[in-house]
Amino acid sequence: MDAKGENSLALFPAKFRESMWIRRGSFVVIDHTGKEKAQESGSKVTSIVCKVLFFEQVRLLQKSPEWPEIFKDTRPIPAEKSSPIEQHEDDGEVDSSDDDDGMPPLQANTNRLRPFGVKCDAETDSGSDSDS
Template structure:
């Protein structure tokens, strides 16, 4: 089987199949990557350990911090205690919640993530409505570099008064 065909089947399996964890499997949340195809994961009870990514997923599927995965335990491992068997995306998580197979410890986090994503969508929708303006002076769509300090330049009244006094003095001396 060619590499492209293998990749196609792996991606189809990950995205298309709705899997439920077996009795020996558990759902964990990835909290970081440790390199060399190892990821740090935490269970719904708060236990943290390393999980390994099998070779079929390497260079085909990417996992980021905050993703949920189903893992198979590895008995001989000291630090690496499990291997990833499947990766859960938003649709998979909703399916598991409907089947009431989702761990209670992750239920609160999932609802918070859904609320924050809905809030972001609403804010984006509101900002899109506000952007409709006829003014050419509107600079709200300009890129803002957050790595630079923002300085507010404003002239105080004292500076303006002293400049006016200097101007008046010059005109009187010129006459």
């Protein structure tokens, strides 16, 4: 859905397909060039996804005046739940918990198998050093 409330079908390029997932409620930036030409030719795909917005980007945009009114009542999906892309850690900055926007805390995924625990190599190395 665009800022005018119109629904359209967009092509999700392979460069995004290989590295991330999007799902209902995710925000993306699309390119509408050629929309009219595609509609005239009878194609249902009228635009192309240019950029996938991450949770932090959506939150910053929501606070800016450029965010469309039609999207004001929607909440972005946290990055931990929406994409498997590695997360960048802040440089030890502690944010206030007021920015949670009333979201519940994350819970562990019980459907995923955890890899078996690997013993620390330091214990085995120190044992072999004392034997020599």
